[in-house]
Amino acid sequence: MPSVFSRIIAGELPGRFVWQDEVCVAFLSINPVTDGHTLVVSRTEVDRWTDADEPLVLHLMSVARLIGGAQQSEWDCPRPGLLIQGFEIPHLHVHVWPTYSAQDFDLRRSQLDPDPRVLDESGRRLRGRLRANGLGGFVPDDPR
Secondary structure, eight states: OOOHHHHHHTTSSOOOEEEEOSSEEEEEOSSOSSTTOEEEEESSOOSSGGGSOHHHHHHHHHHHHHHHHHHHHHHTOSEEEEEOOOSSSSSOEEEEEEESSGGGGOGGGOOSSOOHHHHHHHHHHHHHHHHHTTOGGGSOSSOO
16 A cells, blocks of 8 residues: 555645655655755655665755755754654655754654645745755646
């Protein structure tokens, strides 16, 4: 049975995409810790990141770094956060989000019912920043 992330990638479920390439996609978290919280997701279903081959892990980290840099600029945060966990959904994904303190690494602080307008605005801002950073070829025109 496909994971919820595979269903989002296939367009069966909605997602606010900010990045697409042949190896991975990135879309906004529906339970963000801070505005702009993004998930970089492998197109291939891999349960644990330690099971992924090295080129896949390196690619995900490269994309996460680019997104984190865009978040840092767009939200003027001191550091972009990065986390690989995988307990909620057993499909390799990297959390990347603007952080302002160590408290922002506590996923229990995630918003459970965020305003869809805020999510849409966060997606618009992040896609715009990625384009401004010269990465428009990977940024989808239609975010959904």
